[in-house]
Amino acid sequence: MPGPLDHLTIATQPSPALSATVVPAIRQMITTGALPQGAHLREAELATALGMSRGPVREALVELAREGLVVLRRHRGAQVITLTSEDAEEVYTLRRALERLAVERACGRLTAEHLAELDAVLDRMLRLDADYAPEVAVDLDLAFHDVLVRAAAHSRLERSWQQTRSQVAMFLHDRHQARRDFHEIAHPEHSAIRDIVAGGDVDAAVAFIDKHLVGAYDRLRAARTEAAATDG
Numbered sequence: 001m002p003g004p005l006d007h008l009t010i011a012t013q014p015s016p017a018l019s020a021t022v023v024p025a026i027r028q029m030i031t032t033g034a035l036p037q038g039a040h041l042r043e044a045e046l047a048t049a050l051g052m053s054r055g056p057v058r059e060a061l062v063e064l065a066r067e068g069l070v071v072l073r074r075h076r077g078a079q080v081i082t083l084t085s086e087d088a089e090e091v092y093t094l095r096r097a098l099e100r101l102a103v104e105r106a107c108g109r110l111t112a113e114h115l116a117e118l119d120a121v122l123d124r125m126l127r128l129d130a131d132y133a134p135e136v137a138v139d140l141d142l143a144f145h146d147v148l149v150r151a152a153a154h155s156r157l158e159r160s161w162q163q164t165r166s167q168v169a170m171f172l173h174d175r176h177q178a179r180r181d182f183h184e185i186a187h188p189e190h191s192a193i194r195d196i197v198a199g200g201d202v203d204a205a206v207a208f209i210d211k212h213l214v215g216a217y218d219r220l221r222a223a224r225t226e227a228a229a230t231d232g
Helices: 018-031 043-050 054-066 085-106 112-126 134-151 155-178 182-199 202-231
Strands: 070-073 077-080
Touching (some): 018 054, 054 070, 112 134, 134 182
Antiparallel strands (some): 070 077
16 A cells, blocks of 8 residues: 655755754645645655655654654554544644733734734735635744744743644644635734734733634634535
8 A cells, every 4th residue: 555655755955953854844744734644654764755864754753743743652653643623622722822822922012023024924815815725824824823922922832832833733724725715814814913912902912812713713613524524
């Protein structure tokens, strides 16, 4: 039976900097579904595809296990996580808690540089058309929220966000494959978040980010339900 890497070509160059090459490359394959949920990950195949030795690949899988993308089992190797509805509920309730804190602290801390970053992402959202690739939607969505987390100036919050971010990306990719409406709803909602946080109204910012993420979770659940019905 062909493996998930048999026809995969990866444009990457060997580098001694593991964090700058191997981890992001494998992470992207997982979050975009190139390596599907439940797939067994063979170090030798990954090393060949990435042009690396097996050592950095092994280290990368350990790092990705910390992010919750990979499961490492003794004597059974590595496997891409299979995300369930329970996982979705946990990830999104955690995300709400993290981002409520992020916008609360970002109010009054946004710099001109932060605003420029947010506006650059918003401009790309505004120009997105109906033929967008799911990967682009995920990148834009998370890039916007990354800025808010950085603006919060809270190192432990940022670490917690980074540990959750990859699973959020997996769910977002599935949602954008199932429902192609990001080009319609992304700019208005994120623009409102930007303006409220920039205005410094903490209560309004927390309330709006909560509404935004509850809506995102509802759309994800609907997309997963539709996908399950289609598969069934």
